[in-house]
Amino acid sequence: MTEPSPIQPCINCQGGIKHLGSATLMTWLGNDLITVPNFPAWICDICHHRSFDSGALAQLSMLLNPEAGTPIQPIIRPPKDNPPLKSPPPA
Numbered sequence: 031m032t033e034p035s036p037i038q039p040c041i042n043c044q045g046g047i048k049h050l051g052s053a054t055l056m057t058w059l060g061n062d063l064i065t066v067p068n069f070p071a072w073i074c075d076i077c078h079h080r081s082f083d084s085g086a087l088a089q090l091s092m093l094l095n096p097e098a099g100t101p102i103q104p105i106i107r108p109p110k111d112n113p114p115l116k117s118p119p120p121a
């Protein structure tokens with residue numbers, strides 16, 4: 031029986047219980063610091079340690095990265111149909 035529990039023990043203070051709430055997530059997107067209010071977060075009732083929901087983080091990273099989900103195409107070099115430009119044709 032591994033049902034997801036609505037509460038989690040705190041890994042920071044070892045004594046608190048984390049409840050699912052919301053907090054403002056701040057993260058870097060390239061050189062830009064962005065804030066995401068009301069982001070799902072687990073908050074300890076004793077030390078107020080916060081850890082953001084991993085599933086929500088994964089969703090956010092997919093939203094922020096426009097290339098996420100796009101299959102990476104290998105660079106296909108064109109066949110060598112052009113002669114090297116070592117000896118230009120005489121004018």
Ligand SMILES: [Zn+2]
Nearest residue numbers: 040043046074
């Ligand atoms: Zn705690």
